[in-house]
Amino acid sequence: MKGNVLVGQSGGPTAVINSSLAGVYKTAMERGFTRVYGMRYGIQGFMQEQYVDLADHIKNELDLELLKRTPSAYLGTCRYKLPEIHDDKSVYERIFELLDKLDIEVFVYIGGNDSMDTIRKLSDYALLTGARQRFVGCPKTIDNDLAITDHTPGFGSAAKYIATSTKEIICDAMGFSYNKKNVTIIEIMGRNAGWLTGASALAAGEDCEGPDMIYLPEISFDVDTFVAKVKDLLEKKDVVVVAVSEGIHNAEGKYICEFTSGSETKDAFGHIQMTGTASYLAQVVSQQLGCKTRAVELSTLQRAAAHMASLVDVNEAFAVGGATIKAADEGASGVMVVIERVSDDPYQSTTGVYDVHRIANAEKVVPRDWINKEGDGVEEEFLDYVRPLIQGHLNAMMVSGLPRHLSMDLKNYAWSK
Amino acid sequence: MKGNVLVGQSGGPTAVINSSLAGVYKTAMERGFTRVYGMRYGIQGFMQEQYVDLADHIKNELDLELLKRTPSAYLGTCRYKLPEIHDDKSVYERIFELLDKLDIEVFVYIGGNDSMDTIRKLSDYALLTGARQRFVGCPKTIDNDLAITDHTPGFGSAAKYIATSTKEIICDAMGFSYNKKNVTIIEIMGRNAGWLTGASALAAGEDCEGPDMIYLPEISFDVDTFVAKVKDLLEKKDVVVVAVSEGIHNAEGKYICEFTSGSETKDAFGHIQMTGTASYLAQVVSQQLGCKTRAVELSTLQRAAAHMASLVDVNEAFAVGGATIKAADEGASGVMVVIERVSDDPYQSTTGVYDVHRIANAEKVVPRDWINKEGDGVEEEFLDYVRPLIQGHLNAMMVSGLPRHLSMDLKNYAWSK
Numbered sequence: 001m002k003g004n005v006l007v008g009q010s011g012g013p014t015a016v017i018n019s020s021l022a023g024v025y026k027t028a029m030e031r032g033f034t035r036v037y038g039m040r041y042g043i044q045g046f047m048q049e050q051y052v053d054l055a056d057h058i059k060n061e062l063d064l065e066l067l068k069r070t071p072s073a074y075l076g077t078c079r080y081k082l083p084e085i086h087d088d089k090s091v092y093e094r095i096f097e098l099l100d101k102l103d104i105e106v107f108v109y110i111g112g113n114d115s116m117d118t119i120r121k122l123s124d125y126a127l128l129t130g131a132r133q134r135f136v137g138c139p140k141t142i143d144n145d146l147a148i149t150d151h152t153p154g155f156g157s158a159a160k161y162i163a164t165s166t167k168e169i170i171c172d173a174m175g176f177s178y179n180k181k182n183v184t185i186i187e188i189m190g191r192n193a194g195w196l197t198g199a200s201a202l203a204a205g206e207d208c209e210g211p212d213m214i215y216l217p218e219i220s221f222d223v224d225t226f227v228a229k230v231k232d233l234l235e236k237k238d239v240v241v242v243a244v245s246e247g248i249h250n251a252e253g254k255y256i257c258e259f260t261s262g263s264e265t266k267d268a269f270g271h272i273q274m275t276g277t278a279s280y281l282a283q284v285v286s287q288q289l290g291c292k293t294r295a296v297e298l299s300t301l302q303r304a305a306a307h308m309a310s311l312v313d314v315n316e317a318f319a320v321g322g323a324t325i326k327a328a329d330e331g332a333s334g335v336m337v338v339i340e341r342v343s344d345d346p347y348q349s350t351t352g353v354y355d356v357h358r359i360a361n362a363e364k365v366v367p368r369d370w371i372n373k374e375g376d377g378v379e380e381e382f383l384d385y386v387r388p389l390i391q392g393h394l395n396a397m398m399v400s401g402l403p404r405h406l407s408m409d410l411k412n413y414a415w416s417k
Numbered sequence: 418m419k420g421n422v423l424v425g426q427s428g429g430p431t432a433v434i435n436s437s438l439a440g441v442y443k444t445a446m447e448r449g450f451t452r453v454y455g456m457r458y459g460i461q462g463f464m465q466e467q468y469v470d471l472a473d474h475i476k477n478e479l480d481l482e483l484l485k486r487t488p489s490a491y492l493g494t495c496r497y498k499l500p501e502i503h504d505d506k507s508v509y510e511r512i513f514e515l516l517d518k519l520d521i522e523v524f525v526y527i528g529g530n531d532s533m534d535t536i537r538k539l540s541d542y543a544l545l546t547g548a549r550q551r552f553v554g555c556p557k558t559i560d561n562d563l564a565i566t567d568h569t570p571g572f573g574s575a576a577k578y579i580a581t582s583t584k585e586i587i588c589d590a591m592g593f594s595y596n597k598k599n600v601t602i603i604e605i606m607g608r609n610a611g612w613l614t615g616a617s618a619l620a621a622g623e624d625c626e627g628p629d630m631i632y633l634p635e636i637s638f639d640v641d642t643f644v645a646k647v648k649d650l651l652e653k654k655d656v657v658v659v660a661v662s663e664g665i666h667n668a669e670g671k672y673i674c675e676f677t678s679g680s681e682t683k684d685a686f687g688h689i690q691m692t693g694t695a696s697y698l699a700q701v702v703s704q705q706l707g708c709k710t711r712a713v714e715l716s717t718l719q720r721a722a723a724h725m726a727s728l729v730d731v732n733e734a735f736a737v738g739g740a741t742i743k744a745a746d747e748g749a750s751g752v753m754v755v756i757e758r759v760s761d762d763p764y765q766s767t768t769g770v771y772d773v774h775r776i777a778n779a780e781k782v783v784p785r786d787w788i789n790k791e792g793d794g795v796e797e798e799f800l801d802y803v804r805p806l807i808q809g810h811l812n813a814m815m816v817s818g819l820p821r822h823l824s825m826d827l828k829n830y831a832w833s834k
Contacts, residue, residue, distance in 0.1 A: 041595030073592035178458030
């Protein structure tokens, strides 16, 4: 008789992180594990005994399908870094005591770099102490900056939302262009890696020119050169649309958003929010070139817009979730499931497992030769890599005109209140 | 033998303004008009002889369906107010000379208040001079602030996008709440009328609590009272989400966005952009309550997100477009087509025509008794009015993973470039 599974979600949410959770749950049930517990708010909540039995919340296959269509972390997430084992053993003793108490056999953590660091430390501790639990990481991040895996679940859906929104914003700007030159600057997430910003290039096609310039954080950004290029473009056309990463910075490493006059804003975890890059550049263009400008921050919806999720991404997220259970069930520990690209065209992928020690804390950025020479656009290789990941659409389950989600706290809300 | 139709688009675009254009085109063809010309960039472009024969661009029924799914103004739009007839007759002489040259029998203008003013003046001029052309207005605005018509095409789709995005943003905020109180402020369009901001309340349902507070521009806003309410809420719950109109102002009529320190931003037409309200309030909350905050501006996508269009809205936009041609063909002039609600539940609507003199320049705001007493939410009457308008979904035509649009300039883009 198999024991139980414990699964948690960590770090920034994505549109498909719950599809991985659905995959973990389904495969664990199918492979005969007794229960699947979910940590509330990751390892941080778990350490305070915050967890649920998922069978109380996912009661049938419809719930499972709704879960796949629910954005953000269904279980709640945290940003919490475990201490090194030699610095504070008591944290580990506490965690393993709880794991034993719940008869946990497999521990799955869905997350990015920091989460893989958690898997590494816990599996090391189990090895040192001879504990029986196995620890497997499930990749997740819209930023696509995890090493080894071809790409990360969450990225494709964010890329699809960004490309779709870019097309719609360009349509909007084009409609206004009569005798009015206008410049739109779209700000996209990705502090150090330009994968998401580059995905705006997918907007270009038979019905859309795409952005005129695209600036990734991999390349230093010079405000004067940028303004000069906009000026040149405005001599040839009336509508200029530019996509910039929130993380672009000058040659000295100073973020462009730090040039804004407003006081700094911090996110829910005390990180400085990378906000205001587009506003700042719009203001500079307006002042120096005297033309009309608009700044659009795609903001939270990049990672939350489940209504525009990529079917390839949803399915891969589900598959890597299931693969974590399969790997652990077959004896693996201290590994992360990775996606391996079998073929570009037609696109095919499969899952593999990889030693988490070689993944944790490494950051994958866009290769220099996938960015054009001028540093203001991406090359065909970039597009060939991303395009397969935005294919297909999972229809939302619409209730009263809006996409229905699975909610842990409101599920018993009465129909006739 | 019937003459020709001239159709133009004016003012801010919507997700379904092109569905009205498709309705105009189809009904004009079916009723035996010879040609349908489209003004490029409204009356302003037309006066400089910028127009197209739509038969060169809408070649088959697939094109017509793509047009219905294309956001923003396919023909291009303008913001141009005709002078009073007695102030400058030459403008009118010029326009009617062109209308005669193109053998125009029916003139349709798709737009909001300013556009109906154009219809009023042109039909008055025709009456004064005995010109044969007939002039009909087709309502359009996301703001839903036109008088007489039950609602305006464009509003339902914007409302659906806003409610969907609000749900997704709330999901995102909930996922982060462990031991971290956080406040999210969503900024929504609508300078003087709170229809769109109120639509965020539709997010509430069996799977979502909806925004905690909603502030419409119809009610004066007091920053201190607001902060006190947020403080009270944070004592009861960890996650607070507030929707605010870009146009909220204090009792003295000063816009909240004017309190921001940044220099003022103007849009493509020299109007001051109503931007920064959410950022400002987030900063005040963060400073006074010491909690984490996030500001999200829904921005341009509210009016451009054709991928989240309401089917009811798309169909009604198409119907009012067709109804303009029917009305003109039957002899009407100086009228606007209106939507009449026949029944709330099940929802049914029909079209009518109304004297444009009684519509132009009047602004419809949310009735006081549809807003709650405290002025921080909407009543059930508001929801009963809006809910039918967001129903149904028109599947995008997906090409290579993205919604396909009809483009006037790029349609001959070669497949094998």
